[in-house]
Amino acid sequence: MDLSKIKLVVSDMDGTLLNSNHEVSDRFFSLFEQLKKKGILFAAASGRQYNSIVDKLAPIKDDIIVIAENGGFASHHGKEIVFNPLPQKAKNVILDSLKGVKGLHPVLCGKNNAYLSTSSTEFVEKLKEYYTEYTLMEDLQTFDGQVLKIAIYHFISSEKYIYPVVKHLEGDLKVKVSGANWVDVSNINAHKGFALQKVQEMYNITPSETLVFGDYNNDLEMMALADYSFAMENAHPNVKKAAKYRTVSNNDFGVERVLDILLM
Structure with missing residues (x-):
């Protein structure tokens, strides 16, 4: 495995870069x-809200690419790369589908704020x-x-x-099962792959120069x-099947161990 040509590293957050306590390691x-010294770009790609990603990565927030809301929104150095909101009529169609189903908690995800029912x-x-x-x-x-996506949570x-x-x-x-308790419904083009492709085009980076880490179906x-x-x-079986390589779990510094090899 020759990582010498890598120009872009992309990592999911929950279950990947974050440990089970939702923490980023000092090692990372x-x-x-x-x-950064080698000129390799880093992108955090998550179903999380933009503000939440930035909070987790506060020490480096001004130097990273942020792909938020499963690719519905992406930016770098304050420049918007992707903004793919839900079609206006889709919001109530989705909410109508959830009516009468117990235990579901929908969240309307805006660019800078989220909205949930009392x-x-x-x-x-x-x-x-x-x-x-x-x-x-x-x-x-x-x-x-405007709503970027509707995230729906179930406790089980x-x-x-x-x-x-x-x-x-x-x-x-x-429609993406984005975690053990989450499903996200968004614009047909609002996914991490669409956003990553825009980033690659913007910085003239090829798949052979790209390294990606993930753990769930929204990373495929x-x-x-x-x-x-x-x-x-700790990834979903679908992700293990799709990925070309495997690393150890998020609690065992799986991302950091591969980066150690990249930086050797």
């Missing part, structure tokens, strides 16, 4: 400085980890601003309790755009 920040107050503490800016609303269907299982309720929307919209499209795609040991 040290490695990032070495990447009926989901028990979910707020969980939400705070992923969305640092949020507003409670009586009725989400009355929201008339996304694949069992959420996906079957929204899978009929596939085709017109992008971007993995297809990298000759060096790594699945975490």
